[in-house]
Amino acid sequence: MRHYSNKKKGYTPIVQSAITQMENQLAAPTEDGQPKSATQVVGAVLHQNTKTNHFLWNVGIQVAKRRTTLQNVQAELEVEKRTNSELQSIVNNQREEMDGLKNQVQGTEQVRIKDQEENRKKQAELEKKIEMLLSQNEQS
Template sequence: MMQSAVRQQRYKLKKDFFDYVPLHLVRKNFSCKSDTQMENQLAATIEDGQPKSATQVVGVVLHQNTKTNHFLRNVGIQVAKRRTTLQNVLAELEVEKRTNSELQSIVNNQREEMDGLKNQVQGTEQARIKDQENWKKKAELEKKIELLLSQNGQS
C-alpha cells in the first residue's frame, strides 16, 4: 500500500513539473543551494548550544527559498508570513537610515580628529617658522659681533 502511494505521488510530481519539459532537457544531477544552507544552519545551531531539529531547519530554508509554503502548512510547520514588498522596502529603508546615521557619526568624528590634527600641524609650522626667524636673527647677531670683534682686534 505504501509503495502505491509513493508511486502515485511520483506520478503527480512528474505530471506537475516535468511533463511540459522535453526529456533531454530534464536535469538528472541536481544540487541546490538549499542543501548547503541547511548544512550551514545545522552546524550553526550546534555551535550556539541549542540544536534545532532537522524539521525546523528544513522549514526555515524552504520558507526562505520558496514563494508559497503550502508544503510547510500541510506538514504542520508554522512559519511567519512573508513581508509584502512594501514592508520589505520600508524595513530596508530603516536599516539603511540606521547605517547611514552610524556612518555619518563616524565621518563627523573623523572630521573632528582631522581638524585637531590640522590645528596641531599649523601650530608646529608656526613654531618652526619662529625658530627659523630666531636662528636668522642669531646668525645676524653673530656676524655683527664677529665684525665688532674683528674691528676691535685691528685697532
C-alpha cells in the same frame, strides 16, 4: 528498446523540483541522527516554493511568515538609515580630528617660523660681534 525518462509523467518542472527537494531532505541525515519527519520536510519545501502558505496553516503546520515586499523594503531602508547615520557620525568624528590636527600643525608652523626669525636675529648679532672682534684685532 524504449528510452524512459527520469521525469515523472504529468508533473510540471516546479512540482518535479519540489519532489526532488523533498526526497533530498528526507534522505539527508539531521544533526542528531534522527530522520526528518515527512511533515517537516513537506512544510519546509512548501514554505520555500509557495508565496502563500494557507495550505500549511490549514493542515496545522506553522511556519514563519514571509515578509511582504513592502516590509522587506522598509526593513532594508531602516538598516540603510542606521548605516548612514553611523557613517555620518564617523565622518563627523574624523572631521573634528582633522580640524584638531590642522590647528596643531598651524601652531607648530607658527612656532617654527618664530624660531627661524629668532635664529636669524641671533646669527646676525653674532656676525656683527665677529666683525667687531675682527676689526678690533686688525686695529691692534
